[in-house]
Amino acid sequence: MSQTVLVTGASSGIGQATAQLLAERGHRVFGTTRKPGAAQASGFTMVGLDVRSDDSVRGCVDQVLSQAGRLDVLVNNAGYTLMGAAEETSVAEAKAQFETNFFGVVRMVNAVLPVMRKAGAGKIVNIGSLAGITAIPFGGFYTASKFAIEGYSEALWHELRPLGISVSVIEPGFVHTAIGDATQVAESTLQAYDPVRTRATSALGRQVKGGIPPEAVAKTVLRAIESRTPSLRYRVGTDAAWFPRLKQVMPWPLFAVGVRRTFDV
Template structure:
C-alpha cells in the first residue's frame, strides 16, 4: 500500500512542491490550507486546516483516517514570516507568529500521535529554518519561533522512541516562493530610530527570497528522508553559504559571528 502523507500548508510554495513530487513517487498525499476552495486545480486533495485552531486539526485528521485508516508521514510545513524591530512589533503579532510556527505544529503532532502509536510506526518532519539557528536582526521573532521548534523536536524524539515513531527537522534556507508576500511586516515608522536600517534589511531579505533556490530541492530532500530507515535529527537544505553560516556559528567566537552578521546586513 502507498504511504499516506499529510502536509500542512500544502497549497503553495515549498509544501506544494513537496506534495506534487511525492505524488509522482506513489505516495498518497493530502495537503492543507485555511481556504482549500482557493485551490481547485491542486494535483492532490487540499483539506481545510488552520494550525491555530485545534478543532480544524481534529477534523482534518478524522477526514484522512476515514479514507485511508492511517497516516504514515506528517510534514509540518505551515508557517508564517514576521519582520520588524522587536521593540516595535505588536505583542499580538508576536503571539500570532508563535501560534502558527510553534504551537500549531505541536497541536498537529498531538493529533497524529495516537494513530501513529497504534500503527507502531510513523515519521514526523518539522520544517524549520536556517534562521532558527541564529538570532537574525529584524527577524528575531521568526528566528525564535523556528529555533523553538528545532529544540522541541530533540525532546520529542526521545519521548517517542518506545513507539517506533521518528521525528526530524528540515531547515531550509531561502527558496523562491511567495513567503515574503505572506509575511507580517512591522510598519516602517517615520520617527523610528530603526527606520533606515530596518528598510535596508527588508530589501536584503526580499532580494534573498527572490534569488532563492528551486523548491524542488526541498522536495528531493524530503523524499530521501522519508525513504531513510533512520533519519538524522537535523537536516539543512539550501545554498552552501547559508548552511555554512551554521558551521561558522559553532566555531567562531560569539562576537566575531555577530560582527559577521552585522556586516552581511550592513548594520
C-alpha cells in the same frame, strides 16, 4: 513502499513542491490550505486547515483518516514571517507568530500521535529553518519560533524513538518562494529603527529571491521519509550547510559581521 502523508501549507512554496513530489513518487498525499476553494492541487488531495484552530486540526486529521484509513507521515510546513524590531512588535503579534509557526506544529503533532502510537510507527517532519540556528535581525519572533521548533523537535525525538516514531527537522537556508507576500509587519513603528529595518527587510527579500528552489527542500523531505532511519536534522542549501558550522567555530564578532552583511544592518 507507498506512505500516506499529510503536508500542511501545501498551497504554495515548499509545501506545494513537497506535496507534488511525494505524490509523483507514488505516495498518497493530502495537502492543506486555509482556502480550499482557491488552491491548486496537482496529484494530491487538498484539505482545509488552519493550524491555529484545535477544531480545524481535528477535522483535517479526521478527514485524512476517514479517506485513507491511515496516516504514516506528517510534514509540518505551514508558517509565515513576522518582521519588525523586537521593541516594535506587540506581545499580541509575537503570540500570533507562535500560534502558527510553533503551536500549529504542536497541535498537529498531538492530533496525529494517537494514530502513530497505535500503529507503532510514523514519521514527523518539521520544516524548521536556518533561522532556527542563527537569527534574522528584525525577524526576532520568527527566529524565536524556529529556535523553538529545534528544541521541541529534539525533545520529541527522544520521547518518540522508543515508540517507533521518528522526528526530523528540515533546516533550509533561503528558499525562493512567495513567503514575502504573506509577511506580516509589526504595526507600530519607532523612527529610531526606520532606516535599518527598511534595509534589513529589503535584504531579506533579496536573499529569498536568490534562494534555492523549493523543489530542493522537497527532495530532502522525500529523502527523510523514504529513509528507514531518518536523521534528526537535514540542512538544505549551501548557506544552511555552512552558516551553522561557521557560527560554531568563529569568534562571535567575526560571525556577526557576516550576518550584518547578509541583512545589510
